[in-house]
Amino acid sequence: MSSDSLIEQNQNIDLLRFATAGSVDDGKSTLIGRLLYDSKSIFEDQLSVIKTFSMAHRNQEIDYSLVTDGLKSEREQGITIDVAYRFFSTPKRRFIIADTPGHEQYTRNMATGASNASLALILIDARNGVVTQTKRHSFISSLLGIRNFVVAVNKMDLVDYSEEVFENIVSEFNSFADKLSEESIYYIPISALKGDNVIDRSENMPWYKGSTLLDYLENVNVSGGRNLNDLRFPVQYVNWGGGDDFRGYCGTIASGVVHKGDKVRVLPSGKTSTVSRIVTFDGDLDYAFAPMAVTICLEDDIDISRGDTIAKVDDLPVITGSLEANVVWMDSAPMEIGKDYLIKHTTSTVKGSFEEVMHEFDPDDISMRSSEVLNLNGIGKVKLELKSPIFADIYSENRSTGSFIVIDPHTNQTAAAGMITRCKQVSPDKACKSVKARVITYPADKKEEAKASYDRLSMHGTHCIYVDDDLLQATICKGVPVDSDQYSEAINGLCEIATRSGVSVVVCSDYLKD
């Protein structure tokens, strides 16, 4: 095979991102170490470091957990504290593994690893069966939208490779999983330490007829959860200035497909326009789709800022300031009802507060109980009020526009992850008016400062227009001579129309009357 086609082939094989889950000491790191070792994905120099450490500190030839436990304190304590991202590939697939910690104290790190995964590998210690932490992790994975679970029942060597033990765990997990929204669960009895059914089929469990773990991971069909129907383009960065006419809106297509010539609506202003160009460094495109990062230009000169969203005219997200969401609380400081938090959703960050905890989930059986607030690792459904509207969908329909994080403005900590389950529509008109529009004036000789002020306001997401005498002469007056009173009236009228529509005005003129 020529090197070109070899390179091409390597790039076109699938990528599967999966996260491990399960309790401490059930052998997650050992399993990942074994997968990497047996698939020859550990470099020899790294392996020799691991072997030396294993002999010196663990009195064994090789401790596979050392492959992933990269922090000194992890190796000292023999536990995983934070997510390690590992890469390996086989001729069939490429994998990114988020190896997550089992300790309850580090549940937030488990959620971190699972949020970008499309499959959860859940480990259960055959001696202990399904424990609370297994359930908590499975539930969080399910809430985060993972629909494919592989349950690996580990340490089968310590229960004499007993089929009965395996079957009991399968039925125990199945009855719990009835309450989750997963689509498929696959059970595999393994021993990570001895290598049974990890890559090679185990001779110790002839009763097991299914796939080995690697075989399963290489062949499982995982739907991406990507929404290609509804165009959502949160504006990330407005690219303009520098002395030419180019003005483009940079962003990552959160969902859907956009074509050149599409009629689009910009939220929150509600204005419509047509996509004139889809710009990339490699040339303009006729169409682009999620998750491409592109720059969109519109035919009309509309004021658009970071945090605005571009969607198709007839398929809009919900403009909302009031929503219900499932929340995983990740901060050691408990949730405070009524306190102002920052809510980061797509490219906008707004203030918001929790109104109430509708219920908290008990991870043991997904039952609901009443609760005043959520504490560290608490999972619950909450009501949230926002001080400015966002443009959202529910999480089950759209992962990008249905998710948010909560930031504590005092400590800057990421306090929670949220998944929207319901949101109440406010009209675009009302959404505009919720931002109080105003008129900011500069004398005619302060043009530079006026423009700087306009830029600043725009950068901060205020909807505003810039007006000066040259512009007015060229547009409204169209070169027709008018007296100064008529001229003042024209400016005043323009400011009134703009502010009534929720748009601020930066005026640079001596003719504006108070």
Add this chain to the structure above:
Amino acid sequence: MTTAEESYRLSNLKTLEAESINIIREVAAEFDNPVMLYSVGKDSSVMTHLAIKAFYPKKVPFPLLHIDTGYKFPEMYDFRDQYTKKHNLDLRVHRNEEALKRGVNPLTVGTVKCCADLKTKALLDALKEGGYDAAFGGARRDEEKSRAKERIYSFRDKHGQWNPKNQKPELWNLFNSKIDPGESIRVFPLSNWTELDIWTYIYHENIDIVPLYFAKERPVIEKNGQLIPVYTDEHEGEIKDVMCRFRTLGCHYCTGAVRSDADTLPKIIEEMMVSRHSERITRVIDHDQDSSMEQKKKEGYF
């Protein structure tokens, strides 16, 4: 639906590219004074290429910062100046002049102290002097075990220190950019790339890299199993010409070459696919002690 799914499929490299551009734009939008660390290596070439793509057709809206130890390969300085000029990038260079005057180099003070002065201190001083609140770095999670633990947004305290035990959770691609004055974040837009991805991308995108990455006969000496290139005449007698190339680039005292015939990108990629050693095996500083990279990162190194 299958056909639609197929026509809307992105290759692995294009997916990684989109993810990185998203991160670079997010930082440019949310921070007041970001800077991109530019080390002249292959990852830096890819990272700057992505920055150029992110803001095309406009200029990259932040400067590049090269922490120059003074002991980089001469070929790297030439490349740096040509590359940044060709792409209209705003390059700033910072050196720990005081330490260089003191005569600090790995032979006199050892690699640990040398790195602490010429790299870590120089970096922390430069970030402080520039008042930068975000600094992009080209580190990848597949490089080294403590780097596998990095968030994409890695928070640093007022002293530039990393606390691996207390990293902020990072969900989806929603990054928390809130920091207090004096604090900063290090941003790693190439986190999810592997060494092979980097090479394949360089090949596909035709990105310029320092010629040291390509194999040719070079004068070297053999020291502790490493092939160390020779730029002075102090080792006469031990010097031999070896067909070799560099997998990573650092200071010429501390970076070994590997024996190789790979003098084109496809040959390098093929070599990568069968290599049984990590790229950092040639970096002397990684092997100073157990967890040396982790320790350096805690103190402020990348």
